[in-house]
Amino acid sequence: VKPETVSLCPLNMAAAPEQTPLCIFGTGDLGFSLGRRLLQSGYRVVYGSRRPHSCGPLPPGTQVMSHGAAAQSANLVFICIHRENYGFLETLLPELRGKVLVDVSNNLKKNQYPEANAEYLQRLVPGAHVVKGFNTLSAWALQNGPSDANRQVYLCGNSAEAKQTVAETATKLGFTVLDRGSLSAARELEDFPLQLFPEWRMPLRLAVGLTAFFFFYLLIRDVIYAYVEQQKDISFRIMVSLANKVFPIVSLIMLSLCYLPGVIAALLQLYRGTKYKRFPDWLDRWMLCRKQLGLVALAFASLHVLYTLLIPIRYYVRYKVAASTISQIKENRTSEFDTAIAWRTDSYYSVGILGFGLYLLLGITSLPSVSNALSWREFSFIQSKLGYVTLLFCTLHTYLYGWNKFLRPSTYKWYTPPGYMLSLIVPTVVLVVKLLLLLPCVDRTLTRIRQGWERTDPE
Ligand code: HEM
Numbered sequence: 001v002k003p004e005t006v007s008l009c010p011l012n013m014a015a016a017p018e019q020t021p022l023c024i025f026g027t028g029d030l031g032f033s034l035g036r037r038l039l040q041s042g043y044r045v046v047y048g049s050r051r052p053h054s055c056g057p058l059p060p061g062t063q064v065m066s067h068g069a070a071a072q073s074a075n076l077v078f079i080c081i082h083r084e085n086y087g088f089l090e091t092l093l094p095e096l097r098g099k100v101l102v103d104v105s106n107n108l109k110k111n112q113y114p115e116a117n118a119e120y121l122q123r124l125v126p127g128a129h130v131v132k133g134f135n136t137l138s139a140w141a142l143q144n145g146p147s148d149a150n151r152q153v154y155l156c157g158n159s160a161e162a163k164q165t166v167a168e169t170a171t172k173l174g175f176t177v178l179d180r181g182s183l184s185a186a187r188e189l190e191d192f193p194l195q196l197f198p199e200w201r202m203p204l205r206l207a208v209g210l211t212a213f214f215f216f217y218l219l220i221r222d223v224i225y226a227y228v229e230q231q232k233d234i235s236f237r238i239m240v241s242l243a244n245k246v247f248p249i250v251s252l253i254m255l256s257l258c259y260l261p262g263v264i265a266a267l268l269q270l271y272r273g274t275k276y277k278r279f280p281d282w283l284d285r286w287m288l289c290r291k292q293l294g295l296v297a298l299a300f301a302s303l304h305v306l307y308t309l310l311i312p313i314r315y316y317v318r319y320k321v322a323a324s325t326i327s328q329i330k331e332n333r334t335s336e337f338d339t340a341i342a343w344r345t346d347s348y349y350s351v352g353i354l355g356f357g358l359y360l361l362l363g364i365t366s367l368p369s370v371s372n373a374l375s376w377r378e379f380s381f382i383q384s385k386l387g388y389v390t391l392l393f394c395t396l397h398t399y400l401y402g403w404n405k406f407l408r409p410s411t412y413k414w415y416t417p418p419g420y421m422l423s424l425i426v427p428t429v430v431l432v433v434k435l436l437l438l439l440p441c442v443d444r445t446l447t448r449i450r451q452g453w454e455r456t457d458p459e
Pocket of ligand 1: 348
């Protein structure tokens with residue numbers, strides 16, 4: 001083997017006894033799990049350790065040697081040690097020459113060091129071929145094998161041949177490999193594990209913002225208004241009544257915000273008459289977090305349903321029912337049965353239940369394990385067509401709940417509309433625009449634009 005070249009171990013020899021072993025520097029959690037996984041996949045594994053005779057437990061079937069001896073016996077070395085300890089690698093330059101070094105390290109925070117760990121490693125050992133990879137996997141994922149959330153291995157490095165070697169090993173371990181380019185992408189890969197639910201950030205911020213806004217809006221309109229205008233303390237309503245207004249209101253707005261970008265995109269395409277032009281960045285980003293928006297909205301709708309179950313057992317409600325019954329007995333009168341009220345309440349309950357049922361269906365089908373089992377057509381049928389029907393039912397539920405209160409001046413305390421009326425604005429706009437888009441002449445044009453794009457796009 002020429003010192004500069006990368007010598008590959010043929011995959012079909014992986015299980016052969018004379019095969020070249022893979023080397024792991026570092027006997028911590030990650031090194032241990034990686035070694036076990038490699039062993040299970042048929043590789044021979046050699047550990048490099050500062051203290052080969054007292055380095056703690058290692059997977060049975062592996063060997064442990066000094067760093068120098070271990071590096072010499074292998075062509076591929078996984079560096080499972082902290083960046084702060086990389087310094088000693090400079091003493092192994094001859095042994096590491098021409099070898100593929102896989103940097104699996106991560107940092108505790110972004111921009112902790114001026115250069116990426118993998119670039120630093122390459123600078124320390126210029127004769128080796130450094131590949132950044134496996135750093136997005138946890139020791140747990142390595143030990144248990146790939147799962148849905150942990151299937152992808154990102155790689156980057158300057159030597160295509162070295163990357164190929166690492167990619168083959170990752171594939172053999174059952175992971176899917178994604179090549180992110182040269183070693184200059186290492187910093188980006190090292191930042192991946194530090195991101196905390198990046199695609200959930202916007203939906204969660206929106207949920208918190210809307211909840212805070214509607215909480216204070218309704219606090220002023222319901223509780224403070226009663227205190228100021230009628231000298232009544234109804235602050236106890238904060239716990240259930242107010243919560244059971246804020247949650248469904250936020251849920252309905254967020255559900256409609258899942259469908260708003262779709263209709264904006266359609267309007268843009270109609271306006272531009274083409275599908276070739278890129279959507280603005282904000283619209284792209286908005287479209288990409290629709291699933292998270294929908295799931296947060298579903299969580300809020302579920303809270304509304306749970307709070308609604310509570311209504312009959314509330315002390316306040318039972319007290320009001322008893323008081324009304326007693327006063328009717330005292331006054332020797334019976335209140336008339338109002339069919340209109342029966343229709344109204346039954347209708348909005350029923351439509352709410354149907355809406356919630358479809359809402360659950362949307363949530364379940366957006367989970368990766370379920371959506372992976374659906375074809376693209378089935379997925380888009382549920383998420384798009386049934387999605388609009390869900391929005392329609394939930395909106396109708398709220399209109400029916402409002403019934404004739406929309407026209408009653410006493411509803412508008414301090415000239416402000418109730419929260420649910422505000423929550424109807426976006427869903428109504430989305431549904432009306434969607435209805436216009438479904439008009440045959442508009443729909444035909446839109447389909448033509450979309451088909452035109454599909455016909456000519458090389459992908
Ligand atoms: C209000 C029941 C699902 C949105 C109400 C109310 C009830 C109710 C009883 C009146 C609450 C009160 O008097 O304070 C149900 C039932 C559902 C359901 C039984 C399904 C099992 C939904 C869903 C949405 C929704 C899926 C959509 C996100 C609303 C809204 C209000 C409301 C916006 C008005 C809140 C306010 O008083 O300001 N619902 N609902 N509901 N519901 Fe539902």
